Amino acid sequence: MTRHAYRPDALIATDIDAYLARHQEKSLLRFLTCGSVDDGKSTLIGRLLYDARAIFDDQLSSLEADSKRVGTQGANIDFALLVDGLAAEREQGITIDVAYRFFATDRRKFIVADTPGHEQYTRNMVTGASTADLAVILVDARKGVLTQTRRHGFLAHLLGIRHIVLAVNKMDLIGWDQSAYDAIVADFAAFGTSIGMGQAVAIPISGLGGDNIASRSANTPWHDGPTLLDHLETVSIDSDDASPAAFAMPVQWVNRPNLDFRGFAGTVAGGSVRPGDRVRIVPSGRTSHVARIVTQGGDLDVAVAGQAVTLTLTDEVDCSRGDVIAAADDPPVVADQFAATIVWMDETPLLPGRGYWLKSGATTVSASVRAPEYAIDVNTLQHLSVKTLGLNDIGVADVQADRPIPFAPYADSRVLGGFILIDKLTNATVAAGMIEHALRRSQNVHWQAIEITREAHAAQKGQAPKLLWFTGLSGSGKSTIANLVEKKLHALGRHSFLLDGDNVRHGLNRDLGFSDADRIENIRRVGEVARLMTDAGLIVLTAFISPFRAERELVRAMLPEGEFVEVFIDTPLAVAEARDEKGLYAKARSGEIANFTGISSPYEPPEHPDIRIDTQRMSAEDAAELIVDRIVGMWMPVI
Numbered sequence: 001m002t003r004h005a006y007r008p009d010a011l012i013a014t015d016i017d018a019y020l021a022r023h024q025e026k027s028l029l030r031f032l033t034c035g036s037v038d039d040g041k042s043t044l045i046g047r048l049l050y051d052a053r054a055i056f057d058d059q060l061s062s063l064e065a066d067s068k069r070v071g072t073q074g075a076n077i078d079f080a081l082l083v084d085g086l087a088a089e090r091e092q093g094i095t096i097d098v099a100y101r102f103f104a105t106d107r108r109k110f111i112v113a114d115t116p117g118h119e120q121y122t123r124n125m126v127t128g129a130s131t132a133d134l135a136v137i138l139v140d141a142r143k144g145v146l147t148q149t150r151r152h153g154f155l156a157h158l159l160g161i162r163h164i165v166l167a168v169n170k171m172d173l174i175g176w177d178q179s180a181y182d183a184i185v186a187d188f189a190a191f192g193t194s195i196g197m198g199q200a201v202a203i204p205i206s207g208l209g210g211d212n213i214a215s216r217s218a219n220t221p222w223h224d225g226p227t228l229l230d231h232l233e234t235v236s237i238d239s240d241d242a243s244p245a246a247f248a249m250p251v252q253w254v255n256r257p258n259l260d261f262r263g264f265a266g267t268v269a270g271g272s273v274r275p276g277d278r279v280r281i282v283p284s285g286r287t288s289h290v291a292r293i294v295t296q297g298g299d300l301d302v303a304v305a306g307q308a309v310t311l312t313l314t315d316e317v318d319c320s321r322g323d324v325i326a327a328a329d330d331p332p333v334v335a336d337q338f339a340a341t342i343v344w345m346d347e348t349p350l351l352p353g354r355g356y357w358l359k360s361g362a363t364t365v366s367a368s369v370r371a372p373e374y375a376i377d378v379n380t381l382q383h384l385s386v387k388t389l390g391l392n393d394i395g396v397a398d399v400q401a402d403r404p405i406p407f408a409p410y411a412d413s414r415v416l417g418g419f420i421l422i423d424k425l426t427n428a429t430v431a432a433g434m435i436e437h438a439l440r441r442s443q444n445v446h447w448q449a450i451e452i453t454r455e456a457h458a459a460q461k462g463q464a465p466k467l468l469w470f471t472g473l474s475g476s477g478k479s480t481i482a483n484l485v486e487k488k489l490h491a492l493g494r495h496s497f498l499l500d501g502d503n504v505r506h507g508l509n510r511d512l513g514f515s516d517a518d519r520i521e522n523i524r525r526v527g528e529v530a531r532l533m534t535d536a537g538l539i540v541l542t543a544f545i546s547p548f549r550a551e552r553e554l555v556r557a558m559l560p561e562g563e564f565v566e567v568f569i570d571t572p573l574a575v576a577e578a579r580d581e582k583g584l585y586a587k588a589r590s591g592e593i594a595n596f597t598g599i600s601s602p603y604e605p606p607e608h609p610d611i612r613i614d615t616q617r618m619s620a621e622d623a624a625e626l627i628v629d630r631i632v633g634m635w636m637p638v639i
C-alpha cells in the first residue's frame with residue numbers, strides 16, 4: 001500500500017477538536033469487498049484509499065498520538081465509536097483474518113472489511129458482512145459471472161446486505177468493451193432477480209488504472225452511472241434498518257457501580273424507547289417501566305436502533321446479560337428449537353447432533369444441529385439432499401438449543417436473528433446462522449413438575465447416584481470390567497444398571513450405524529437414558545467406545561457436578577487388536593468393516609479421565625476392585 005498517498009488534513013495539526021467534530025457528524029458506511037484472489041480486490045482497496053486520500057488504520061494511531069500531544073480532551077470520541085463497533089464483533093467470537101480499514105472523505109466515513117487473498121472467502125464474507133451496509137462484488141471482466149460471484153451475491157443477500165455494487169474489474173483487458181460489460185451486468189441481474197435481491201449498481205472499473213473509482217474514466221463514455229467512490233459516498237443507508245419496529249435491546253452487561261444505580265447496558269436492536277415506556281424482560285416475562293436512558297453525554301429523551309445506551313427501570317426486576325428488554329406488548333419470541341439457514345465455514349463438516357456453543361448477541365447456549373433438510377446449490381438454487389454441511393456449504397436445518405433464547409427472525413433483525421456456532425473443543429467459529437422461525441414443537445412441550453424428586457429416589461435407595469462412563473477401544477475391556485464392577489456393587493447391596501452395546505444397539509439404537517453422526521446420536525441417547533436412570537437413584541454403568549471427547553463432555557454436562565465418572569480403559573490399539581475376540585479388527589484391516597474405531601475411524605482418548613485403567617498392568621478383577629474402592633467414598637455421603 002502506498003503510504004505517501006496519505007495527505008494529513010491540516011486541521012489535525014492545528015485544531016484536532018474541529019477535525020474530530022467534523023468527522024463525527026459524517027455518516028458511517030460499513031462495506032466489504034468480495035472477490036477471489038486475483039479479481040483485484042487488494043488493488044481496488046489500495047486504489048480507493050489512495051484516491052480518497054484516506055486515513056490508514058495505522059495512521060489513526062498516530063492521529064491519536066497527535067491528539068494527545070496537542071493536549072486536547074475528548075480526542076477519542078470519534079475513535080471510540082469505531083473501536084466499540086469492532087469490539088462488538090470481536091465479542092461475537094468472530095476474530096478472524098479480516099482487517100478493518102477506516103478511512104474518511106469529505107462526505108462520509110468508511111469501514112471496509114478487507115479480506116486479503118484468503119481461500120476461505122465464505123468465512124471472511126460472513127465475518128465482514130455481519131454489520132455491513134454494502135457489498136462490492138468484484139468480477140473479472142474476462143471471466144464474467146462465475147459460481148463464486150453467485151455465491152457472493154447469494155451470501156450478501158442472505159446476510160441481509162441491502163446494497164450491492166457489481167464492480168466489473170479489469171475492463172482495460174477487454175478493451176473497454178461495452179457489450180461484454182452489458183452481458184455481465186444482465187447475467188448478474190438475472191441471478192439477483194432469481195434470489196429476490198434488489199438491483200445491484202454496476203460500475204465498469206479498472207483497479208489498476210483507477211478508472212471509475214474516484215474519478216470518471218474517459219475510457220467509458222457510455223457509462224452514465226456513478227464512480228465507485230461517488231456511490232459509496234452518497235448511497236442512502238438511513239432507511240435500511242432491517243430491525244423490527246418494536247423496541248428490543250439485548251442486555252450486554254449490567255452496570256451496578258453502587259447500590260443506588262442499576263443500569264442495563266446494550267445497543268438498541270430495533271425500534272425506539274423513551275422514559276416511561278412499559279417494557280418486558282425476556283425470557284422471564286416480567287414487566288417494568290423505563291426510568292432513564294443514560295449515556296456518557298447525559299440522559300436522553302429517546303434512543304433508537306443502533307444506539308448504545310444504559311437503561312434504568314422503575315422496578316427491581318431480575319435482568320441479566322443475554323436477556324432482552326423489549327416493548328411490553330411486542331416482545332421477541334422465546335424458543336429452544338428453530339429452523340435456520342446455516343453457512344458452514346470450517347474444514348471439519350457439521351456433525352449433526354454434536355453440541356456446539358451457539359452465540360447470539362450476548363447469549364451463549366449449547367446447541368446441536370439436526371441433519372440438514374437440504375443444502376442449496378448456488379448456481380441452480382436447487383435444494384440438494386445432504387447428510388451434512390461441509391466447508392462453504394449453505395443449508396437449512398433445525399437447531400436445538402439446550403435452553404430457550406429470545407430471538408427474532410433474521411429477516412426482521414440481524415441482531416436478534418443471527419448467530420454463530422463455535423466448536424466447544426477448538427473454540428473455532430464453525431458456522432454462521434440465520435434464524436428463520438421457531439419450531440412449533442418447542443413451544444408445546446412443557447416440563448411436567450415431578451413430585452418424587454431425584455433426591456427422594458436416591459434417599460429411598462440409600463445411595464448417591466453415579467454414572468460410571470467406561471470408554472476405550474473395541475476389545476479394550478470395557479464390558480468385562482464394567483460387568484465385574486456391577487457384580488461387586490450388587491453384592492454390596494447397591495442399586496445399579498449396566499447399559500452396553502448389546503442391550504442398546506439391538507433395541508433403542510438399532511437404527512444407528514457407525515458413521516460419526518450415528519455414534520454421536522448413539523452416545524447422546526445413551527447419555528439421556530443414563531441420566532434418567534440416575535434420576536431414579538441408580539448407579540449406572542455404561543460401556544461404549546464413545547470415541548469423541550465432545551460427546552463424553554456433553555453427557556458430563558447433563559448431570560449434576562461430580563456425578564459423571566469417566567473411566568478410561570486404556571488398552572493400546574496393538575493390544576486390543578492382538579486380542580481380537582470377535583475377529584472385527586481382522587475384518588477392519590481387510591476392509592470388510594468400514595469406519596472401524598482405531599483403524600479407519602478416530603478415537604479421542606480422555607485427557608483427564610477420573611479413573612484410568614491400564615489393562616496391560618492390571619487384571620480385570622483388580623481393575624474392578626480399584627474402581628469400586630474409588631467410588632465407595634463417593635457414594636457414602638447420601639442426602
Ligand SMILES: Nc1ncnc2c1ncn2[C@@H]1O[C@H](COP(=O)(O)OS(=O)(=O)O)[C@@H](OP(=O)(O)O)[C@H]1O
Nearest residue numbers: 474475501514519522544545546547594595596597
Ligand atoms: N465400525 C465399527 N467401529 C467400532 N465398533 C464396531 C464397528 N462395527 C461394529 N462394531 C461393534 O460395535 C461395538 C461398538 O459400539 P458402541 O456403541 O460402543 O460404539 S460407539 O460408542 O457408538 O462408537 C463394538 O463392540 P465392543 O468391542 O464391545 O466395543 C464392536 O463390536
Ligand SMILES: Nc1ncnc2c1ncn2[C@@H]1O[C@H](COP(=O)(O)OP(=O)(O)O)[C@@H](O)[C@H]1O
Nearest residue numbers: 473474475476477478479480579615618619620
Ligand atoms: N486386564 C484386562 N482387563 C479387561 N479385559 C482383559 C484384560 N486382559 C485381557 N482382557 C480380555 O480382553 C477382552 C476385552 O473384551 P471386552 O470386555 O468385550 O472389551 P470391550 O467391551 O471394550 O470391547 C476380553 O476377552 C478380556 O478377557
